[in-house]
Amino acid sequence: MNPSDNLKQIVEAALLAAGRALNLDALQALFDEMERPEKKVLRQVLNELAEEYRGRGIEVVEVASGWRIQVRKECSPWVSRLWEEKPGRYSRALMETLALIAYRQPITRGEIEEIRGVSVSSNIIRTLLEREWVRVVGHRDVPGRPALYGTTREFLDYFGLKSLDDLPTLAELKDLDSLDRELELPDPDDEAVKALDGSGEALAAAAQEEADNQAEVAASLGQAAQEIHEEA
Amino acid sequence: MNPSDNLKQIVEAALLAAGRALNLDALQALFDEMERPEKKVLRQVLNELAEEYRGRGIEVVEVASGWRIQVRKECSPWVSRLWEEKPGRYSRALMETLALIAYRQPITRGEIEEIRGVSVSSNIIRTLLEREWVRVVGHRDVPGRPALYGTTREFLDYFGLKSLDDLPTLAELKDLDSLDRELELPDPDDEAVKALDGSGEALAAAAQEEADNQAEVAASLGQAAQEIHEEA
Amino acid sequence: MSEAAEKITGEQEPVPQQQEMPFAVVEGEPQYTLPKDLYIPPDALEVFLDAFEGPLDLLLYLIRRQNLDILDIPLAQITAQYMEYIEMMRELRLELAAEYLVMAAMLAEIKSRMLLPRPQEEEEEGEDPRAELIRRLQEYERFKQAAEDLHGLPQVGRDVFPVQVEVPHRQVERKPPDVDLKELLLALRDVLKRADMFSRHHVTREPLSLRERMSRVLEAVRPDRFTDFHELFDITEGRDGVVVTFMAILELLKQTLIEMVQAENFGPIHVKAATCHESQ
Numbered sequence: 001m002n003p004s005d006n007l008k009q010i011v012e013a014a015l016l017a018a019g020r021a022l023n024l025d026a027l028q029a030l031f032d033e034m035e036r037p038e039k040k041v042l043r044q045v046l047n048e049l050a051e052e053y054r055g056r057g058i059e060v061v062e063v064a065s066g067w068r069i070q071v072r073k074e075c076s077p078w079v080s081r082l083w084e085e086k087p088g089r090y091s092r093a094l095m096e097t098l099a100l101i102a103y104r105q106p107i108t109r110g111e112i113e114e115i116r117g118v119s120v121s122s123n124i125i126r127t128l129l130e131r132e133w134v135r136v137v138g139h140r141d142v143p144g145r146p147a148l149y150g151t152t153r154e155f156l157d158y159f160g161l162k163s164l165d166d167l168p169t170l171a172e173l174k175d176l177d178s179l180d181r182e183l184e185l186p187d188p189d190d191e192a193v194k195a196l197d198g199s200g201e202a203l204a205a206a207a208q209e210e211a212d213n214q215a216e217v218a219a220s221l222g223q224a225a226q227e228i229h230e231e232a
Numbered sequence: 233m234n235p236s237d238n239l240k241q242i243v244e245a246a247l248l249a250a251g252r253a254l255n256l257d258a259l260q261a262l263f264d265e266m267e268r269p270e271k272k273v274l275r276q277v278l279n280e281l282a283e284e285y286r287g288r289g290i291e292v293v294e295v296a297s298g299w300r301i302q303v304r305k306e307c308s309p310w311v312s313r314l315w316e317e318k319p320g321r322y323s324r325a326l327m328e329t330l331a332l333i334a335y336r337q338p339i340t341r342g343e344i345e346e347i348r349g350v351s352v353s354s355n356i357i358r359t360l361l362e363r364e365w366v367r368v369v370g371h372r373d374v375p376g377r378p379a380l381y382g383t384t385r386e387f388l389d390y391f392g393l394k395s396l397d398d399l400p401t402l403a404e405l406k407d408l409d410s411l412d413r414e415l416e417l418p419d420p421d422d423e424a425v426k427a428l429d430g431s432g433e434a435l436a437a438a439a440q441e442e443a444d445n446q447a448e449v450a451a452s453l454g455q456a457a458q459e460i461h462e463e464a
Numbered sequence: 465m466s467e468a469a470e471k472i473t474g475e476q477e478p479v480p481q482q483q484e485m486p487f488a489v490v491e492g493e494p495q496y497t498l499p500k501d502l503y504i505p506p507d508a509l510e511v512f513l514d515a516f517e518g519p520l521d522l523l524l525y526l527i528r529r530q531n532l533d534i535l536d537i538p539l540a541q542i543t544a545q546y547m548e549y550i551e552m553m554r555e556l557r558l559e560l561a562a563e564y565l566v567m568a569a570m571l572a573e574i575k576s577r578m579l580l581p582r583p584q585e586e587e588e589e590g591e592d593p594r595a596e597l598i599r600r601l602q603e604y605e606r607f608k609q610a611a612e613d614l615h616g617l618p619q620v621g622r623d624v625f626p627v628q629v630e631v632p633h634r635q636v637e638r639k640p641p642d643v644d645l646k647e648l649l650l651a652l653r654d655v656l657k658r659a660d661m662f663s664r665h666h667v668t669r670e671p672l673s674l675r676e677r678m679s680r681v682l683e684a685v686r687p688d689r690f691t692d693f694h695e696l697f698d699i700t701e702g703r704d705g706v707v708v709t710f711m712a713i714l715e716l717l718k719q720t721l722i723e724m725v726q727a728e729n730f731g732p733i734h735v736k737a738a739t740c741h742e743s744q
Contacts, residue, residue, distance in 0.1 A: 006289070006307075013289030013307040016248065016627035018314050030310040057238070057245030058629060069629045075238070075245040076633040078262045082250050083634065087641040092651060095643070099652030103672065105679045106721070115659045131640055138682035141720055141738030148721070150679025159645045164672035173653045251628040290627060303625035305618055311625055319621045324517055327611040335610055347603055350518030350563045391617040392624065400613035403606045405599075406535060 007037055008045050015060070015069045023066030094124045098133060102155070102164065106137050106148035125149070133158065239269055240277050247281075247292070247301045253389060255298030296388035296395060326356050330365060334387070335402055338369050338380035357381075365390065519567030520604040522549060527601070534601050539578060539594060543571040570597065677712035678721075682737065685722055690734035693724070 014030055015022055024039045031037065037045075046067050050060040057075045060067060071079050097120050100112050113119050128134040128149075137150040151164070161167065246262055247254060256271045263269065269277075278299055282292040289307045292299060303311050312318070322330075329352055332344045344352050360366040360381075369382035383396070393399065516522045526545050527534060550568055553560055577593040592598075618624050685691045697709050713735070716722045725734045 009287075009289030009304075010307055010310045011289075013303040013311050013625075014314060016290060016301075016629060017303045017311050017625040019251075019628040022314075026314075030313045055241075057241030057243075058248060069248075071245040071249050071629055071631040071633075072241075073633045075242050076631055076635060078242045079246050079249050079631050080633075080635045080637075081262045082246060082254075082258075083636045085636070085638050087639040090641050090643060092654075095648055095651035096655040098643075099648050100655065102648070103652060103675070105675045106682050116655055117658060135683070137679040138685070138721060138737050139687070148679075148682060150683070151676065158643075159648070164676040167672055168649060169672070170656065173649060173656070245629075245631075248627055248629045249631045251626060301627050302620070303627060305623045308623055308625065319619075322615070324611065327615050328517060328607055331607050331611040331614050334614065335607070347600075347607060348518060349520035349567070349600065349604060350561060390620050391614065392620070393617070400610065400617070403609050405602050405606065406533075 007041070008048060011042065011045050012049055012069075015067060018068075021063050021066040021068035026066065090127075091124070093118070093120065094127060097124050098128055101128070101134050101149045102151050102167065103170065105150040107150075108140050108146040108148055110146055239273070240280060243274065243277050244281055244301075247299060250300075253295050253298035253300035258298065293392060294394055295392055296385045300389075323356075325350075325353070326359060329356050330360060330383075330387075333360070333366050333381045334383050334396065334399060337382040340372050340378040340380055342378055363390075517608070518561065519546075519564045520601060521608065522546065522564070523567070524601060524605055524608070534598055534605065537594060537598065537601075539571070539575055543575050546571060673708055674711050674715065677708050678716055681709065681712050681716060682721060685735050685737045687737035690725065690736045693733035693735055696735065 010030065011027060014027065018026075024042050027042050028036050028039070046060060046062075053059050053069075057072055057079075058069050059072050060069055093116075096116055097112055100115060101107055104111070104115075109120050109125060125134075129136075131154075132152055133155040134149045135152050136147040138148045139145040140148055156163065242262065243259060246259065250258075256274050259274050260268050260271070278292060278294075285291050285301075289304055289311075290301050291304050292301055328348055329344055332347060333339055336343070336347075341352050341357060357366075361368075363386070364384055365387040366381045367384050368379040370380045371377040372380055388395065388398075516525065523542065523546060524534075526542050526549075527537060532538070547568060550560070550564055553564070574593045574597060620626060681696055684696055696713065697706055699706065701709075713722070717724060721738055722735055723738055725736070726732075727734075
């Protein structure tokens, strides 16, 4: 390969391989004295390269320490993803905190700490707020007016839930087997029924009783609500 | 910037910026799900790039861990002057050991020594492991449970190979049948045999004696070798 | 029998007194001194210092130097030359790997077997004493070649160079971890187990939508101004939705998280978040 014929290729290759900017002296130093191109020739070559890169993903720029080839701004949103960090895992403490907020909302940090038996770091709360899975829904009217946390629509969307009722009840959670079964099958409504089916006579009876209670409460409240409705 | 219009620019910029080979999955991961190009489209783009780079100082090559852009061999005399230090040459012992691991994997150090006829220094194995060209892939189920070595993807990448199938073909062993034929005839070079053919009992006795000598020498040499070996 | 050989074999525990051994036996004559017309090229000593990768490599060199095929090894000649080299290395006090001596022994043994009239049974087996050596030489030569081929491949940093360009407008996002619903539920189960919450019946039966609604109502009301009671209901949700909202309001009242005010009988009901009783 004759360097004068392929000056442009050599300059391009050197700039790409160097991983840093090269000034004209550094580019000249690539060549033997006999074949060393003049600086104005190198400058010309660099301009030609810059011209050829028009409309490409890279560009030749002159910076303080010389010339370098870099990714064009237009491409950087995509190229930047090369360095996107692999998401890690959330800590157990965070998961427990999130679960308690989901099941016991509105709830204060102190109440979460009481149930978990350990303190909840501010980091965890901040992470959950930043992720927009929880939000402050109010303040408890006690000294210090601690924030009350609740879950968000984003939380439901992320976990593919229509409403919090799609989550298994605590009773179902207690039974590990039914939980496992439930999580393998997508339909939570069916599963809740199955869980009841599977847990024996006593539980079925208890559930029935509970259902009756709920129905009663609902009925009386319903009446109240009906009145409101009519009023509206 | 619309990614579908500028797919080639993005792919080129990513390969140049990554500083390592990128496979099709990694290239796809640069794009949002909605705009993600199919693998065959990416393959097409890579081929187009390779075509455009013809006659340039760089080239697109496919290696074991994906596609990468590298400075062409033709430019290396100039480009290599960017670095003061020249890359070290690897010793023949190291290259032979590496070749045996590449072609005969999985293989133990003892098996390498048997074929090479000399011991393999721990240094060589360590260097190969440190360079991540070889790794321990298991242990042979014999006394001592020696490590079995195999080559890595880094090995293939370093030598610009897509897979082990791309290794240069190993020479075939010559048929030993021709050796049997040769046996029918006395070895013309062997003076002793010639002498034996032409002479009587006395010569035969002399030959016998010579053979005995040789056997004794062999025995003592063997023992000496053994001692040196043990001493080492 | 040679003097040197006698000396070695005569000892109980033969010590390698190798400098007195014949370095070669040529046509039955042991040789003690290096012939002046040895086939050693002038730079051979240099070559010896670092060029050979063991006895097989040395033998290959000796064979190839004469343009011979491995299959036609002139054993006597090669053996003699091999011994000469070994002797020379010893004289130069080069550190001699044990493998070289083992090979010397092997060559001597093969040679002696070839000198012997082959017994009948061995003839039938048809095993050339050289066969094993030839096999090893061939095998070694293949990999010696393979190593050279490998060395000839383009190597990163020697023949080809990696490229790396800057991304000046790098915008790296940190992706949040993914969470599986199951992980969330398992975490809850564990924390509740620890807190023994399962034992509390009213907790286990509470519909979760009520709690969700409590959050929503609480968010809708402000501590600094009143919200119309009706605004808390979304009649498009239908009867069930209204009931749940109502229950949520009752529960919030019970927990004193909200306050309700009715200025006059049948007047509009107003709701606000519990007033601030700052202790500070």
